[in-house]
Amino acid sequence: MAGLNVGSLGEYIREQRRNAQYSLRQLAEVAGVSNPYLSQIERGLRRPSAEILQQIAKALRISAETLYVQAGILDEREEGDREVRTAIMADPAINDRQKRVLVEIYEAFRKENAQDGAVRDVPGAADGTENGKPGRAGTDTSISGHEE
Structure with missing residues (x-):
């Protein structure tokens, strides 16, 4: 940043x-x-x-x-990207350090997805498949660590 x-x-x-x-x-x-x-x-x-x-x-x-x-807190970005960053930076419930960390995590995910190719909808994500192919074995993709 x-x-x-x-x-x-x-x-x-x-x-x-x-x-x-x-x-x-x-x-x-x-x-x-x-x-x-x-x-x-x-x-x-x-x-x-x-x-x-x-x-x-x-x-x-x-x-x-x-x-x-x-x-210099945010770089000029595309519209959807800006909205996410603005929402994070505007949240009064978290402090400045936490906001910077969230933005850094968001940037890391976007960078990772850009390296893997375009971000795509993932049909079958609920059953552990991606585009009809099995997902990585043993990979828990839920944020909380449990299925909902």
């Missing part, structure tokens, strides 16, 4: 704030962050969490994914 470019992120947020005709105080209030904190983000002095970026994006009426890409 790309590193966070705090300076350009702050410049981008400042530009979006000005385009929305918000003062720094107004945006801070609408986004639910302190005025000094938002000022530090805009000046590239602070690294905002994904949750703060989401609050700022909502206040600016832009997609949170746009800010995640600008921050």
